[in-house]
Amino acid sequence: MLINGASGGVGTFAVQIARIFDARVTAVCSGANAALVQGLGADLVIDYTGEDFTNGNERYDLIFDAVAKASWAACKKVLTPQGRYVTTLPTFAVLLNQFLIGCLTAQKARIVMARPNARDMEWLKGQIEAGRIRIVIDREYPLAQIREALAYSEAGKAKGKVVLRIC
Template sequence: MKAVVLRRYGSAEVLQYEDVTQPQIKPDQVLVKVHASSVNPIDWKTRKGMLSLLTGNKFPLILGFDVAGEVVAVGSQVSRFQPGDAVYGSTSFPGGAYAEFAAVPENLIAPKPANLSYEEAATVPLAALTSLQALRDLGNIKSGQTVLVNGAAGGVGMFAVQIAKALGTEVTGVCSSKNLEFVKSLGADRVIDYTQQDFTEDNVQYDIIFDAVAKRSLSSCKRVLKPQGIYISTLPTPEVLLQSVLTAFLPGQKAKFVLQKPNTQDLLYMKELIEAGKVRTVIDRSFPLAELAAAHTYSESERAVGKIAIAIH
């Protein structure tokens, strides 16, 4: 099969499009004929060696977490899927989706939303589940609350705005001037153009500040966070780690960071929201698998609005 292989850490040029052996499935896995994947920042951070503490120096690696495709074989312990099923979900760490076939654990996939193409479905899992788990599990989001999403036009932010609206909150989205209309179209009640205004200087306070681009910290957001408010980041920086430990045991404002945990149940929840028309995905650009290096470079520019899809079959 064709796949994009990583044999050493480095710039996008280290990604090689080549022939490799098709993966063998374990008893609890399904073999998916991959129709599409997508690019998430964790993919190029892994490629650069920024997560080498977790990935080690075991090469070759096939990256890519998001997967959408068709089940072609199932392991002996698999009960929920059969060949021919259209599925979407995640591969296990450190990836495997940038290939024509992927071995995927049964508990990390779900039936694909019926109203999405494979490319659209492949842009959902990691970004949407990051947003869902940040807001619901860490933020204890409740109807009637006020939520601010920093980086509202990006892959994670786009889903966060829509999920927060679907859960009955008042949402403020922070983005650049050119994306104001886009973020409004996602359902944001207010939008703040960060090139014109610093949201931390605002006179509004929020129950949850979800920093989807990990550019701030609890200390910079204190003034605009309610006394019992929660600041959530997508990156466990030293400052966020320290603040999360310190605030865990003290009353008042909390700092937390989200580490997305893929699972079938949350994918089914997102499928419901998507099929009900409450959440949509937006693809900025789609690249063929052979041009993955260009897709990574584009993602690293941080100019993408919504998600970057990878078309495979």
């Protein structure tokens, strides 16, 4: 599988969870973050500043796009015939595929939204306690600096989570 945005707050978890399930992980991030995602379990790193994964020869069964920087049309080119594209940030093309024309094609685009539940939270807690998942925190801000925290997070350069301290 390929994880686009592998060094961000969602991507760092995705890399580690994929490895728990024995997936071969190709991570897309900047070269500056390559060591981080390799340390989390990525098998291969593509530096997006020098290479566009959608122009490569590799084909993926699953693309998890945590940053929505590559279009669904571009990603389809590097999916296997039955491949899946999953994103946390849907575009019109992804919505169209999921709800209208997806039934006509073997390649599928899907939106994933977090729906926390007790069972999943217990599983995550167990993985963290066992050391299989590490929480990567880039920066921590006090509540008074919420605007700065949001601006930093939205800039798309965070390595892991941006934490807002409320007490």
